[in-house]
Amino acid sequence: MNLKDRFSKLIAPSRWLDRFIPKPPLPEKICTECGHTGVPERRRRGEDVIEVGLWCLLVIFGAAYVITYGINSWSWKIMPGLVVRTFSLLTKVCLLLGPVCTLWRISTEYQACPKCQHPTMIPLDSPRGRQVREQHQPRQ
Ligand SMILES: [Zn+2]
Numbered sequence: 001m002n003l004k005d006r007f008s009k010l011i012a013p014s015r016w017l018d019r020f021i022p023k024p025p026l027p028e029k030i031c032t033e034c035g036h037t038g039v040p041e042r043r044r045r046g047e048d049v050i051e052v053g054l055w056c057l058l059v060i061f062g063a064a065y066v067i068t069y070g071i072n073s074w075s076w077k078i079m080p081g082l083v084v085r086t087f088s089l090l091t092k093v094c095l096l097l098g099p100v101c102t103l104w105r106i107s108t109e110y111q112a113c114p115k116c117q118h119p120t121m122i123p124l125d126s127p128r129g130r131q132v133r134e135q136h137q138p139r140q
Contacts, residue, residue, distance in 0.1 A: 008048035013055060013098075014105040015048070021106070029121040030129045031113035035136025040111035040121040051101050058094035065091045 009015065023042070030037045065087035068079045110119045122129050 004049065008052045012048040012051050012105075013102045014044065014051060017102065017106060026111065028124060029111070030124050030132050031116060031118065031120050032122055032128065032132050033113060033118040033120040034116040035132055036113055036115040037124065037133070038114055041114045042109055043112045043119075044105045045108040045110070046101065046105045051098075051105060054094060054098045054101050058091065058098050061087055061090040061094055 026039050026042070028038055029040050065084065068084045068087055072079050072081075072084060111121050112119050113121050122132075124130075124133065
């Protein structure tokens, strides 16, 4: 994992919100892909980098809007109205996309196999679970 990914993981809003969501411990499950038995890992779809990028754009466009709007309202009027309106629009777009991306990531949490990373963990006591267990752990 490189520095950019590590930084994104640290500041991604969905990971911060995650800490306030109660997470009951997961029961042991079996992976239909590789036959691994164990506690699944909670994972989310989407990239931290993209989520963080959207929020960064919001800050950048928001700041640009405040600055250009501020320059005009301090009676200098040197900023074309189109520039101010464009930043205003981009800020609104990011204001919509950032939370949507964060909420989408929180709502798409899935349970992945800690061994092969596939989202194929099923309960141990289900009929299919028993079948997989027998396939991978033949009786001696
Ligand atoms: Zn697996």
